[in-house]
Amino acid sequence: MVSTDSRTDETFHRLHPLTPLASGLRVGAPLLAFLAISAGERQAGDHSGLLTTTIIFVVVAVLVTIKGFISLAVTRYRLEAGELRVDSGLITRQSKRLRLDRLQSVDVRQPLAPRLLGLAELRIVTAGAARESVHLSYLAEPVARQLRAEMMGRAAGLGPGVAEAPEQPLTSVDPGILIWSTVLSLVSWRIAPVFFVAFGIIATALHHSSENLPGAIAGAVFVILVAIGQVLWARINNLWNFKIAQSPDGLRVRRGLLNTQTNTIPPGRIQALRIHQPLLWRLFGWATLQINIAGSGDRRQRFDHILLPVAPIEHARWLLSTALGGVNVEAVELTRPPSRAWVVAPLWWRYMAAGSDDRIFVTRHGLFSRSLEVVPNERTQSVHLHAGPIARWIRLASVHLDSTRGPVRIRARHRDNGEARKMLDTQADRARRARSVASPSRWMQSPSATSQGQ
């Protein structure tokens, strides 16, 4: 819709010329791996399946390469006053403007193929009335870093020409613990469908004839191994070498094995946090710290919600407190639901607790796996009270604090009617007061910048 003023072209930047190659390779690399693996199986004589798969991969790789050429030709970007402008589109030209004061996060991503070529993808998420995200793929890696620093600097109110902010490492994750914790975390209800399928295979085989039994057991074991392998690989590939650092720009998260990326979360952008301990992690005192950030919600980006994959629980508590600028979660007095809540939550009502103070709202729950959720009052979106028929019969209600999409859900469940209503009103009031004194979005100009910069 916006006129594309071609006279000012010299100030626009373009993508890196190797973009098509990087795009093509990114899709084509799995093909090479696949061909290498199946090379051994060629003697088996089953060529047709292999051929079809190869053709599909090649066609896709070619299409992606062509798309890379097109985006190279049509995409250009420029930092304007307070905005990042990105023009793109071949047939319908579009011009996106991302408001830097609404910046939620800036990620530098390096999937394997672009990384080998020294390229990176820049993903920028802004929020507000119009939530938008833009991927600039691909830029030379130093260019991407510089652009991120520049945007962060401007968003912070420092003006143009900012170098990358210095950072102070906070913590990193031990690879051994990462692998073990992933295996241990598989012991949960989520794995049940896999076992269901595996037993189904064995049962079907038994039903038809017992001769197939060894094959069926092998098949079942294979299904289980594949499922475990996938989870393990996804976690290791995404969370390997996990490092988190603090800088004036916010928290900086680096991670990845084959695909590496650096996410920067500006101060005050964390909407809610959760310390979670799957059942078996409790034996080792491990915990994970997850967050909700506005603008990144879908399943594909679930690793963006991890602020600490696995660490001793004291560590997770300390990081939670640091991420919120030094709140003391322990100091918040938590209360339990009344004992009649056993009707709706038989054993686990004892482990539910909730409470709040001037800065945060805290909930705790879980009989087997334990969770602790924290939301700063100024990040509360809306608050709601809910009660079903049984809860109303025994005069209970639950208070929910609505947060942006993510793994953290804050619910003070099964509270006494009067108490629940009081909690709702108090939280609405505290959130209002917290909002009115909240630091402005340009964090370096804020009066509280000094306290946040520690």
Added chain:
Amino acid sequence: MSGTADAFAAPPGTQWQRVSPKLRAMRRALVTIVVIVCAGALAAGLSPTGPVGPIVVVVVGLLAVAWAWVVIDRNWRSWGYTERQDDLLVVHGALFRTLVVVPYGRMQLVDLEAGPIERLYGIVTVKLHTASASTDARIRGLLPEDAQHLRERLASRGEAHAAGL
């Protein structure tokens, strides 16, 4: 309805604004039509087997309609909203009760929606969006002019209270 400690009562000094009875009328009409069509088809299908089947169908159909009318009435009565200085409160649901508090400063969009049947009855749904997908703040069954005014008030207050995320 109002017990000693009704957690879903209107805040002190305010009253729930009720929604238009047209919402109830629309839902009752819809249910009645659906039941008549289904029962009619079933009764016609059963008619060759004798008079007992169709009679049972008709009786069950009538009971279903009567029950639905009561349920719809209860649900309609459960809807309410009130505008406070800093936030909007919406209450709804007879069996599963929900009370939402949406601060004006957190509202990102206010939508007016009306499907074809709602338009026929002249009612509108006002929907509030915040940055949270779990904010379920809708007010059903408003008259179009009320909805329009409500939206304008909400929009101007949202601007006055605008906060970052």
